[in-house]
Amino acid sequence: MIKTIDEIIQLLDASLTAEDFTENKALLRSMLTQLRNESQLIDFKSEKMLKDKHVLNSLLKKTSEDLHLALKELQLRADELNTLLSTIPALVYFKDRELRYQLVNDAYMEFVEKPMKEIIGKQMEDIIPEHNEKEKYGHYEKLVLLKGEPIYNLEEKVTKNGEQLWIASNLAAVKNDQGEIIGLVGISWDITQARTYQNQLETAKDQAEEGTRAKSEFLANMSHEIRTPLNGIIGMSHILSNTELTEKQQEFVHILISSGDTLLSLINDILDFSKIEAGKIDFEEKDFELNTIIKDVYNVLSLKAEEKSLLFSFEPDNKIPQRFNGDEYRLKQVILNLTNNAIKFTDQGFVKVMINHLGSSKGYHELKFTVKDSGIGIPKDRLDQLFNAFTQVDASMTKAYGGTGLGLTISKKLVGMMEGKMGVESKLGQGSSFWFTVKLKYPENKTSADIIETENPSQQSMLDENLVVLLAEDNLVNQKIASYNLKQLGYRVEIANNGQEAIEKFKENEYNFILMDIQMPVMNGHDATKEIRRLEEEMAGRKHTPIIALTANAMRGDMERCFAVGMDAYLSKPFKSADLMNVLKEYIITD
Amino acid sequence: MIQSKSFAAKNYPEFVMRFEKVLKDLSFEPTLAFAFVSVNLPIKDIISHFNEKDIKLFGASSCGELLFDDSHELISEDGAIFTFTNCNPKYFKSKVFNREKLSSFEFGATIGDYCREAYSNPSLIVAASGLSLDGQALVEGVQASAGKNTTMFGGLAGDNSKFEQTFTFDENGISDHGAVTIVFDADHMTVTGLATSGWIGLGADLKVTKSVGNIVYEVDEKPALEVYKKYLSVNDEDLPAIGIEYPLMIKRDDGSHALRAVLGIDKEKDSLLFAGSVPQGSTVTFSSSPGFDVVETTKNDLENFYETQAEADLFILFSCMARHLALGPLIAQEIKLAADRWKTPVLGFFTYGEIGTNKGTSCDFYNQTFTLLLLKEH
Known part of the structure; x- marks a missing residue:
């Protein structure tokens, strides 16, 4: 532009002196036009640049603000992260691929008692030389770097200032944007206290288990101690019932026997409970009559019901078969338990036991027993826990109504073992209805039990009158009961008061079989049996004499011990004629 | 070889006068004409003249018109430019479309259907009207129907930067909500070009x-x-x-x-x-825009394009109105670059959006670009 203006000036200067101005006029006009075009362009450019400047300044300003805000936000995040790292009660550290520390938190510095600058770039052995399991820890660190998968709850022992500490760690790989593993992050915390608690817990558990074992032993001893006199009561009651008695006396004796049996069952049940808990319980398979059970239960409980003026009734439907094969005592125990409960928790109205035949198939009858009462009922929220051990609806109930709280638990388990179910429907204040089902086998026709249950000696002479039995038993009452039962079966009985006597008698006579008590003075049943077996080997021509163990010590393992010393069978005291008969049938005289 | 003859007009009387004069002096039989016209001119009246002479018309309202040839170096802001050509009627088909209630994509797909049916190897030029139209969706609609690699050029009609109502038209009618199209038989017609922005x-x-x-x-x-x-x-x-x-x-x-x-x-x-x-x-x-250097970018791109395609019968330029705003008088420089390099006429208008296909890529929808369409009949 300047150039054009200079040219115009020159031209104008020339024109001042020129003779003919016309020639320059056209040139001047063209140059001015060019000048005009150029300044138009400049005008446009400057206008556009002003606009650009305005917009770009604004953009720059806003972008700077954004950037400032973003940086502030970033700083805030970094501060938060720092706060988190420094307040977290765990040791946090970053390591690179060579397992050199890159960053640790305050807790870590405190733990190793070193400042950050002495830690960064170093490896663990420089920082915690007293680490007990460096190799193990290093191995896991390398594994994380290699596989990229985290490892949780790695536990290790560390000795610090002579004190042994337990440390748990989580390790995880750190990856870059490309997914390459560039290091690892570890979080460790002191679990020494937790470990101590754990040890204490284990000790407590051992002690509790020891307590349970002691309880079992106590139960075993108690059952033995209780059974011996009970044995006497029941046995003598049986003998009494076979003497001349008035009808009234006969009835009393029967109640005596029935109560004794129930008490025995209860003792057995306490033992059963521990057996159930151990998952081991035995079931008898014997023919029985349902009516006997009903009568027994009625006899035991009618007095109580009468005392409370309750209507107490059994309502079996008419389709029910009378005879079954199964465990009479277990079944009775369940009915007795439910009925006893019903009477206990009913103050007025009724208690009735309904029995229904649900059907028969594959050699089994299925029965349903329902014990319905008009008692206090059970709150809905307690129904679920009713069948748990030691549970009554309310702890205060135990005081008011008595009972161990074991009954329903045992009953439900027993029913379950008889392939049945147990349940309850109840409304608070409107009574309860406990029910259970059981599967019972069809009876075996004409078993020995059938015969014996008639309890008529004249019909039991299926056995040879000349048969002789040796009874080794130290307790006089037991001697009498056993003798009585054996005689009922047609045996002649010789008695030995201890194991030593039994051996002497064995040497002199041959017996059809020997009944051997286990716990006897001078020589116990086990040792006597061993000796007898030894003698049988020595004395030519002596055939094998069956030995049946008699024991009140009905704990698990007893049977095994008896067989180990050479006994052939096992009878739990007190035994009935029927029990003995079964054993004889099965083990002794089958041939 | 397509022959062409162009003229410009500032108003309707001037158009009528020039239309008759140019047509009388024409050395070829006109078959197809292009018209880019300010919304301030009576477009319907203008159309009727082409209709009477039975000349196919491809037209759009504009944000300014441009014409560079032997006798023009014109950038007008409220006028009109017209070009007669003798394109072989066997090699092109023209049609107007009304968008009605169609979405931009569906509208594009309708146009694409027409392309596919017109020739086995079609190339499309399109001008579309209506400010609510989504140019990107229109392009995708055409591609969905006629094929991703369909060559396509064109622009969105303008209205002197008023953003009120834009028009497209042919010799039969006008629409403020439609499109005018020409489908070329690419087997007999080179339809190529470039789109360059520099923003x-x-x-x-x-x-x-x-x-x-x-x-x-x-x-x-x-x-x-x-x-x-x-x-x-x-x-x-x-x-x-x-x-x-x-x-x-x-x-x-x-x-x-x-x-x-x-x-x-x-x-x-x-x-x-x-x-x-x-x-x-x-x-x-x-x-x-990076400033006035943007013309340098255009120059380089044109030079590279010339290397691949040195022969041309006619150029149609769809140049963004924003480019005109940003470059002002300098806009003439980049248009002249094309006209001078090929020594071929360039006509066109300033648009509200450009559609173009760079070599080796599929068609795209742009803003701020210098989108140049090259036509050459075999």
């Missing part, structure tokens, strides 16, 4: 957090209109004009960019209407 992104990346088609409601979870006004520190009345000069640049995942000029605003909804789709979730920045 650069400015400032921080922003995220489009709410948008539907070509309407953007939220950027960085703030009302879109507010963001535009705040970042550029302008007022309502500066929009949409300022949004044309400083459009949004969409940064695509594949590294390519697309510019989106603002065509309208909705004060009630605080939203912005763009000339093409702005997908929700897009990363965008503001953008600006």
Whole structure:
């Protein structure tokens, strides 16, 4: 532009002196036009640049603000992260691929008692030389770097200032944007206290288990101690019932026997409970009559019901078969338990036991027993826990109504073992209805039990009158009961008061079989049996004499011990004629 | 070889006079004509003249017209330019479309169907009217129907930067909501060209957090209109004009960019209407022309293009009106570059959006570009 203006000036200067101005006029006009075009362009450019400047300044300003805000936000995040790292009660550290520390938190510095600058770039052995399991820890660190998968709850022992500490760690790989593993992050915390608690817990558990074992032993001893006199009561009651008695006396004796049996069952049940808990319980398979059970239960409980003026009734439907094969005592125990409960928790109205035949198939009858009462009922929220051990609806109930709280638990388990179910429907204040089902086998026709249950000696002479039995038993009452039962079966009985006597008698006579008590003075049943077996080997021509163990010590393992010393069978005291008969049938005289 | 003859007119009387004169002196039989006309001229009256002479017409209202040939170096802002050609009628088919209630995509697909049926190897030029049209969706619609690799050129009609009503037309009628098209038989006609912008992104990346088609409601979870006004520190009345000069640049995942000029605003909804789709979730920045050097970019691109295609019968230029605003008088320089290099006439108009196909890529919808279409009959 300047150039054009200079040219115009020159031209104008020339024109001042020129003779003919016309020639320059056209040139001047063209140059001015060019000048005009150029300044138009400049005008446009400057206008556009002003606009650009305005917009770009604004953009720059806003972008700077954004950037400032973003940086502030970033700083805030970094501060938060720092706060988190420094307040977290765990040791946090970053390591690179060579397992050199890159960053640790305050807790870590405190733990190793070193400042950050002495830690960064170093490896663990420089920082915690007293680490007990460096190799193990290093191995896991390398594994994380290699596989990229985290490892949780790695536990290790560390000795610090002579004190042994337990440390748990989580390790995880750190990856870059490309997914390459560039290091690892570890979080460790002191679990020494937790470990101590754990040890204490284990000790407590051992002690509790020891307590349970002691309880079992106590139960075993108690059952033995209780059974011996009970044995006497029941046995003598049986003998009494076979003497001349008035009808009234006969009835009393029967109640005596029935109560004794129930008490025995209860003792057995306490033992059963521990057996159930151990998952081991035995079931008898014997023919029985349902009516006997009903009568027994009625006899035991009618007095109580009468005392409370309750209507107490059994309502079996008419389709029910009378005879079954199964465990009479277990079944009775369940009915007795439910009925006893019903009477206990009913103050007025009724208690009735309904029995229904649900059907028969594959050699089994299925029965349903329902014990319905008009008692206090059970709150809905307690129904679920009713069948748990030691549970009554309310702890205060135990005081008011008595009972161990074991009954329903045992009953439900027993029913379950008889392939049945147990349940309850109840409304608070409107009574309860406990029910259970059981599967019972069809009876075996004409078993020995059938015969014996008639309890008529004249019909039991299926056995040879000349048969002789040796009874080794130290307790006089037991001697009498056993003798009585054996005689009922047609045996002649010789008695030995201890194991030593039994051996002497064995040497002199041959017996059809020997009944051997286990716990006897001078020589116990086990040792006597061993000796007898030894003698049988020595004395030519002596055939094998069956030995049946008699024991009140009905704990698990007893049977095994008896067989180990050479006994052939096992009878739990007190035994009935029927029990003995079964054993004889099965083990002794089958041939 | 297509022969052509062009003229310009500032008003209707001038058009009538020149139309008759040029037609009388024409050394060839005209079959197809192009017309780019200001909305201030009586377009319907103009159309009737072509209709009477039975000459096919491809026309659009404009934001300024351009014509560079032996006798013109013209950039007009409220006039009209016309070009007669003798394109072989066997090699082209023309048709107007009315959009009615179709979406931009469906509208494009309808046009694509027509392309596919016209020739086995079709190339399309299209001018579309209606400010609510989404140019990107239109292109995708055509591609969905006629094939991804269909060559396509064209532009969105303008209305002297008033953003009120734009028109497309042929010799039979006019529409403010449609498109005029010519499908060429690419086996007998070279239809090629280039699209070049030179615009650069400015400032921080922003995220489009709410948008539907070509309407953007939220950027960085703030009302879109507010963001535009705040970042550029302008007022309502500066929009949409300022949004044309400083459009949004969409940064695509594949590294390519697309510019989106603002065509309208909705004060009630605080939203912005763009000339093409702005997908929700897009990363965008503001953008600006890099200054007057942008002509250098065009020059390089033209030079490279000349290397691949030195022969041409006729050029049609769809140049963004924002480019005209940014370059001012300099706009003539880049147009002249093309006319001089090939020594071939260039006619065209300033658009609200360009459609073009760069060699080796598929067609795209643009803003701020210099989109040049080269025609050559075999």
